[in-house]
Amino acid sequence: MAFALKNRVILFVLMVFSLILFGSLGYLAIKIYVEHQTATLTDAIYFSVATISTLGYYPQGSPLTSEVGKWFHIIYLGVGLAIIFGGIQTIVGPWFELKIRRAEQGWGMPIPKDAHVIICGYNELTNYIVKKLKMLEIPFVVIDKHAPENLPHVEGDCTELSYLKKGHIDRATALITLLDDKKNAMVSLTARSVSEDINIIATATTDSGEEIIDKAGANVVIPRNKILGKIIHYWAIGDYKYDIFASVERLSIKQKEVKGKSSGKKISELKFREKYGTILAINRGGKIMPDPAPNFTLKAGDIIIYVPKEEAS
C-alpha cells in the first residue's frame, strides 16, 4: 500500500514536471517563431507555472497575444487542470485514507494481510530476523506484549488464537516462534489448528522440547543448544566444517528446483556454475547426493543446492 502510494507520488511529480516543460517550450516557440518577440526562459517558466496553478488572469507582462498563442494557452490550461486535479485526487485520497486507518488502529505500521510472516516474540533474535526480512522486502508482523511501535505489530500473546487472528494468520505464509519451549509448542498447536499449510518454524532449547514442538505441528524446529554446542565443538577441535558454517551467510547456500526444460538435461549442459553457482548436492526426493558429476542427468523435481556466485549474493 505505502509502496504503491510512493509510486503514484513519483508519477505525479514527473507528470507535473513534463507539463511545465511542455508549457515552457511551447511558450518559447510561439513567442519567438510566431510572435517574433524576445522571451527569456524565466518568462516561459513563469508563464507555465502561473497558468497551471490557476493564478487567475495569466501573468502580467508576458501574455501570448497571437491567435496560435491563445489557443496554445487554452489547451495547456485544460491539460494542466486535468493533471493537477486528477493527480491530487488519486494521491491525496489514498493518503488520507491511510492516515485515517492508522489513527483508527493506533499503531504506526499497517499489519500485512497477505503472504506475510508472523513472528511470535520480541527479543534480540527478532531484531536480526526483522532486519533481514526488511532487506528482502518480505512483509511481516511481530506479535508480542512488548512489541515496538515502529514495527508492524499486534500487542498480545501468540499462544492465544485471537491475537494470531489479528495478525491475519489465515493468509500468512509462515510463522516463526521465538518463545520458550512450552509456549512454542502451544503456538505451533494453535497455529496448525487454523492453518493447514502455514510454514511453522520454531526454536527449541531442550531435546524433549524439540520433539514436542515437532509433534505439535511445527515444520522446522531449530535446536538452539545443539547448534551452538556443535559449532563451538567444531571450533575447538579445529574442524573446517565449523569455518564453513560460521560463514554460511557468506556462502549463502541457495536452492533451485528443476523444472520444465531443464529436466532430462545433464548438469554440464545447463552451464549452472556460470549462471548460478557451484552445485553442492542434489536432493532427489529427500535423498541427498553430494557433489554430482558433470554428466549427472537431472529430473524434474530435483532440488539443486548450490553456493551462489559472488554477484548474486
Next chain:
Amino acid sequence: MIVCGYNEITKNLDAKFIDTNFDEDRDNFIWGSPDDPETLKKAGIEDEDIIIIATDDDSKNIYVILLARTLNPWINIGVILKKQENVEKAYKAGANNVLLESDIMGREILNALLNPKAAELINTVMFSEKLNLYALQLPNRYANKKLKDTDIRRRVGTVIAIKRGKDIIKNPGPNTVLKDGDVLIFFKA
C-alpha cells in the same frame, strides 16, 4: 580445553568444566566461579590451548576473557554471547572467536524460511557423520595453476570454496588461479 559454564550448550564437550552448581561430582568438574583467577589457575589455564566461555551473562563472559588473556597470552579464547553490542567488546578484550547467539539462530531461521532444502542439507551435514565437508591443504605442485589445468576435479571432486587466509572464495571457476597456502573445500559423501 577449559569450558566456563556447564549448560545445555556445552555439556557434550570433552573438557574441564568450571561452574558453581554441578548436579554431580566428576573429575573434570571444577567448582568455582570463572571470574576468580584462582579457579582458572586451578583448572590449569596456564597450560591449556583452548578456553570456551559460555556462562549466561555477557558481562561476566567478557570479564573472564580479560582474565584468561592475562593469565595465558597464547590461549585460544572462544566465547558465546547474547547481545550484538558486546561482540566488539569481546574481540577487544582478547577473544579469538565470538559466537553471537542471535546471529547463528537468525541465520538458521532465515535459511529454514527461504531455502528449506538448503537448511536441511546444512543440518544433515552438521549432525551427520556420513556427509561431510572436506578441507584439503593445496599441495605445493598445484600452486599458481588454474583450477582447470589440474586433475583436482577428477581425483577429488568439485571445489565448492577456497579458503585463502581469512577470506572465503565462493564459486571458484575453471580459471581461478590457485595459490600456495590455499585450503580447498569439498563436499562429499
